[in-house]
Amino acid sequence: MSTYLMICAILHLGLDVSLAAGHRPCTDLQPLDLLSEIAEAPRMEIYGVRMVQEQGVRGLRFNKDMKAVSFSASLIFKVCHYFPAEFSIVLTLKVNSLRLKTNEYIFTLLQENLNHMLLGLRISPDKLHLEFAHSNLSNSSKKRVTFQDIYLADRQWHTLVLAVSANFVSLIVDCCPPIEMYMDVPFPEYLGTARSRFYIGNRRRRKALFTGLLRQLVLLPGSDATPRICPSHTPRLAAISIPKILTELPLRPTDNDILKYPYEAEVKVTVGNHPPCTETQVSHLWFDVFNKGFFICDGKNWVAISKAKKRLDYVEDYQNLVTNSETLDVEIFEIPNVGLFAATANKKPHPGSTIFKWLKGKFEPYQNITTYEAQAWKHFSIGPQVFLVVANFEKNEQNQEYSVIYRWSRRKMQFMMYQRLATHSARDWEAFQINGETFLAVANHREGDNHNIDSVIYKWNPKSHLFERNQTIPTSGAYDWEFFTIGPYSFLVVANTFNGTSTRIYSRIYIQLDGMFRLFQSMPTYGATDWEIFRVEGRIFLAVANSQSYQTGASNGINSFNINSTIYELNITAQMFVKFQDIPTYSAVDWEFFTVGDDSFLVVANSFDGSKFFLNSVIYRWQGFESFVPVHHLPTYGCTDWEQFNTEDGSYLIYSSAKERISKVLKLKVY
Secondary structure, eight states: OOHHHHHHHHHOOOOOOOOOSSOOOSSOSSOEETGGGTOSHHHHHHHTOEEEEETTEEEEEOOTTSOOOEEEGGGTOOSOOEEOSEEEEEEEEEOOOOOTTOOEEEEEEEETTSOOEEEEEEEETTEEEEEEESSSSTTOOEEEEEEESOOOOSSSEEEEEEEEETTEEEEEETTOOOEEEEOSSOOOSOEEOTTEEEEESSSSSSTTOOOSEEEEEEEEETSOSHHHHOSOSSGGGOOSOOOGGGTSOOOOOSSSSSOSSOEEEOOOEEESSOOOOSGGGTTOEEEETTTTEEEEEOSSSEEEEEEOOOOEEEEEEEEEEEOSSOEEEEEEEEETTTEEEEEEEESSSSSOEEEEEEETTEEEEEEEEOOSSEEEEEEEEETTEEEEEEEEOSOOTTSOOEEEEEEEETTTTEEEEEEEEEOSSEEEEEEEEETTEEEEEEEEOOBTTBOEEEEEEEEEETTTTEEEEEEEEEEESEEEEEEEEETTEEEEEEEEOOOSSBSEEEEEEEEEETTEEEEEEEEEEESEEEEEEEEETTEEEEEEEEOOOOBTTOOOSOOTTEEEEEEEEEETTTTEEEEEEEEEEESEEEEEEEEETTEEEEEEEEOOOSSOSEEEEEEEEEOGGGOEEEEEEEEEESEEEEEEEEETTEEEEEEEESSSSEEEEEEEEEO
16 A cells, blocks of 8 residues: 555545635536436446446446447536636546556547647556646647555455645545645636537557446546535545445336346345344345245344245144134235235124234234124225225124125224115125226125125225115126136126025126126036136136035036036137136135245135035145146135145134134144
């Protein structure tokens, strides 16, 4: 290290440089950020400039094989076209090495169409050189000022302030005391910049290109920049103006995974046991060799960047969820900044259905709501408001038949009754949004003994803050609605169960066109109770749960509950769903799709085989050419619903039982 830099490291003092008075600057006194002129996505792409992070600090690196990085001087000298006679230049750079007798230009100001250099700043292994012309004439002589023993190629960041006033020039490195020099020829008062260009990191030639990193390059007309940045707690990185992209994380566009700015970084990775993560370790990386995970420290916790893909090993019993009565359905949902909840649809009205909250790794009772043989809950949000709607199957004590929407009260921290909607033995609700508008679809199962009735789609009125009837759709013993989108199109599929004489009827898919849902496709089903839409490897599937094959007066001795449920796949060419796979089920009531790592699974709720409710529900795994293959058989009792959810502690399945007051939470054990 040079004597100068050693003294600098000890003192780290700032000292003003007196600039001669009396000269009226050509421009205002605002800093002119030269580096920001080229640190824009289009320019960086054209010039091949890359953003690089070293020692936790970002800078720009220039590509020697690309076009010289430059911009017109008129972009910054907009009022008058003379370079200020008094000025200072602030630059922050990092140079790893320089060969002997090598010169590299930080920047130059050249006349267009000529090779006449008006101003330039270059470095060599142990020197810093300022060069300027006496006039705009191409044959005018040049003046060079050289600062000796300036060793910048030491793999460290440095901030320099070069101040010029008349015959005086000073250099400050890392806020250390200045080095002052007297010039026998003063800096010209009228150095024209018309038809000239700034070249950053070069002088319009392939030779003498700057190979280091540049973080800051600012021209301050009319004054010395030192008082603005010194003293500083980080003198090597003292700044007056830094391009925005160098102070933020690399940005990603929304439509793909390509970085908006070319970017690379120098990284150091800790390998081994769990290291500490505090503010001093922010942005540090850790590779967990045991669990094969890659993490970054955010100042408090190690955040996973990538982990070894998990694989499902087995399923274990985790919690018996005691409910008020038999449970037909479970809805898992989360309220931001409040927690994870499970709403159970229970049979008896008193004390009703229960909302459980996840506390200390278990579901605990949180709130009871009076319901009337509740069949299902549905959670949805409208802006910041959180709602739950229940499908009531029976009438209340006043012989009224309606389902109820509840809204979360942030003041009472409970769900409060919000709106009643007339329904008929409602089996299910589906909430969805199309073009920013919120809808609710109810599956009306029957009215008295008539199963062929209308189900209703409601639409949220933002003026009245209520749901209003929007459309009716004829259904037959409707049991479930499922909403999904494919590209720009929105679909609703209904599970029709019974038409009064037979369960062998059509369930139907509807597509929204011109603001209304219209018939898209009819599909033969057998007492359909549930639809599940899912995607695997870019393919779109729709699974139906068939519960029973029954027709009035028919008696063929075949077990009507042992029946295939079917998975359909969307055929893009035919623009319809076609049969993909039949799976044997026992009065199936629900399908649930979930993933573990890269593996895709379906679990079916088998409820009844004609004689008993103790049955195995089955998890199927996607195995490509083999389709879905059974991998786990789970003992269940009157199973009616499956839901999968995740917490910080792992992944879980929960199933509801329509035959006992215990639903079960199962934990997925992975490896």
